[in-house]
Amino acid sequence: MTGVLRSEWTKIRSVRSTVWTLLVAVVLMVGFGLLIAASTANLGERSALTDSTMISLSGSAFASLAMATLGVLAVGGEYRTGMIRTTLLAVPGRLRMLAAKTAVVAAVAFSVSLAASFASFFAGQAVLGDKAARLGDPGVLRAVVGAALLITATGVFGLALGALIRHIPGAIVAVIGLVFVLPQMTNLLPGEWGDTLQRYFTTNAGNQITYTRVAEGQLAPWTGFAVYCAWIAVTLAAAAVLLRRRDA
Amino acid sequence: MIDARELTKRYGSTVAVDGLSFEVRGGHVTGFLGPNGAGKSTTMRMMLGLDHPTEGSVLIDGTPYGQLKHPLRKVGALLDAKAVHGGRTARDHLLCLAQSNGIPASRVTEVLAVTGLTEVARRRVGGFSLGMSQRLGIAAALLGDPEILLFDEPVNGLDPEGILWIRTLMRNLAAEGRTVFVSSHLMSEMAQTADHLIVIGKGRLIADTSTAEFISRSSQGYVRVRSPRLPDLARLLDGATGDGTAGGRAGDGTAGDRAAGVTLHGDHLRVTGMTAAAVGEAAAGAGLALHELAEVAPSLEAAYMELTRESTEYAGAGEGAERGRTREDGEYEDGEYMEVTS
Structure with a gap:
């Protein structure tokens, strides 16, 4: 297994798209955090500032999309180029290959997004001046690390969808739909079941970990993140079953 | 040794490979011959665990490919030279394959030298010519110093120099006692490289014989x-x-x-x-x-045409069959082989 992990690490570090998607993720994360923090600071007393940690982590959603792209490319790139057949000749244990790829993408995504998350927190708080939160305040550290976890999980979601759909544009559309568009649309659903679906739907649940306080009517931070991980686990399991069954 | 037993692959109602059984032994080049669409590539993908047979099995020295611990050290294969990530350098491509099979990085340097790619090792493979890609594919096949080598249409699209290089390489590998299995739809190519032939048409076995016997028997x-x-x-x-x-x-x-x-x-x-x-x-x-x-003299190409005429996909379809015959006449006219490229 270590050999397969090293192989996947070599693969991910040796293509330019990795550097670009990671760079875009960091720029979106820190840039958005700074932008929102600066405009909040400009509003001064008029701003209805509630959660200054959340403000500095505003870029999480966009950074998540960039990281999901990394995940999609890690596996979709192999299908686009035909490299997948060469890969499976070297590692015929398909689940082993998928597990190694997932582990490497998750490790890369987490280390970069953790750094980006802390950077945007400190940069944002510096801009917010006297309204700044501190790392020791209740829920703040959990939110900052949580943002990195959310971004990492979305990266793995991208990988799972890439393995399932085996087509880069299709997988990216699926990612945007599942983590960006559909979660917003669930707000429009009527009735009790609509509220429940809204609460449990992918990033509606997952985002809770980036807030210092529990929003009204939403899941608790870790519960929400666990629900988001369940969505990803189901997608990954479906991808694994099909990967084993389909011809490469 | 490769042992294929009753190998069958169906896609819906289409039968691509139909109850194919054969053995491939070491020490010589075995040609796997058949017209386009005969099921050669499908068979090779099944041999390598990429496609699942509908029925039957293939064993590599008694083990299915998928259960080999370090498959690259046992079997080297070149299926599609362009099946590489174009954004990766030649060295990194080979390195990631080597690492997955516990092959030392020094071996990457070796195969790059053997295939004449040392100078371009740090270039991205997306910019490689077909000939260079083919060399890279062969470098990957040789990486684990395997006893068994499979090549799918290795000379397709190569210039004469490249063809000669691959021919010599295959002969040398077989002379070292390795099992070399190479597919082609070009009879003339096989005549110059293969000692033994496995001929298929429409997914069925037509002949499994030595090259010399094949010519004399069928033409x-x-x-x-x-x-x-x-x-x-x-x-x-x-x-x-x-x-x-x-x-x-x-x-x-x-x-x-x-x-x-x-x-x-x-x-x-x-x-x-x-x-x-x-x-x-x-x-x-x-x-x-x-x-x-x-x-x-009897030509191998003519023998092949004769054998596979019945089994080509377009056989009997008027114009196609007619063209087949004309081509054959052309060879008789010249008294030697004519490259049939399609």
Whole structure:
């Protein structure tokens, strides 16, 4: 297994798209955090500032999309180029290959997004001046690390969808739909079941970990993140079953 | 040794490979031959665990490919030279394959040198020519120093220099005692590399025999003769081949059950069942002048065409079948092989 992990690490570090998607993720994360923090600071007393940690982590959603792209490319790139057949000749244990790829993408995504998350927190708080939160305040550290976890999980979601759909544009559309568009649309659903679906739907649940306080009517931070991980686990399991069954 | 048993692959109602059984042994080059669409690539993908057989199995020294611990150290394969990530350098491509099979990085340097890619090792493979990609694919196949090598249409699209290089390489690998299995739809290519042939058509086994036996068994040479008095000569030879006084067969007497005969082809006759000497004697005896008298050896390409004509996808489809015959005539005309590229 270590050999397969090293192989996947070599693969991910040796293509330019990795550097670009990671760079875009960091720029979106820190840039958005700074932008929102600066405009909040400009509003001064008029701003209805509630959660200054959340403000500095505003870029999480966009950074998540960039990281999901990394995940999609890690596996979709192999299908686009035909490299997948060469890969499976070297590692015929398909689940082993998928597990190694997932582990490497998750490790890369987490280390970069953790750094980006802390950077945007400190940069944002510096801009917010006297309204700044501190790392020791209740829920703040959990939110900052949580943002990195959310971004990492979305990266793995991208990988799972890439393995399932085996087509880069299709997988990216699926990612945007599942983590960006559909979660917003669930707000429009009527009735009790609509509220429940809204609460449990992918990033509606997952985002809770980036807030210092529990929003009204939403899941608790870790519960929400666990629900988001369940969505990803189901997608990954479906991808694994099909990967084993389909011809490469 | 590769052992394929009752290998079958169906896609819906289409049968790509149909109950194929064969063995591939070490120490020589085994050609895997068949027209386009005969099921060669599907068979090779099943041998390598990429496609799942509908029925049957393939064992590599008694083990299915998917259960080999470090498959690259046992089997090296080149299926599609362009099946690489274009954004990766040649060295990194080989390195990631080596790492997955516990092969030291120094071996990457070695195979790059063997395939003449050392100079371009740090270049991205997306910019490689077909010939360079083919070399990279072969470098990947050689990475684990495997006993068994599989090549799918390795010379397709290569220049003569590249073809010669691959031919020599395959011969050398077999001479080292390795099992070399190479597919092609070009009979002429196989004639120059393979010692043994496995011929398939429409997914079924047509022949499993040595190359020499394959030619002699399935084709026959003839004598080409031209004369200003062609009709008289035809009548004379017709009699000679008919009454058994022909005095020996054309070729080397292995034509077997072929009927002897004389046929008119434009400005010349084709005589089977007689040697050139016998034709000359007969003509001289009758006082007929000859303008040309030549023995045409049996061609492997013709033998192959004959065998696979029944099984090509377009067989009997009028124009296609007609074209097949014309092409074959062309080869007889030249008295040697003609590259059939498609």
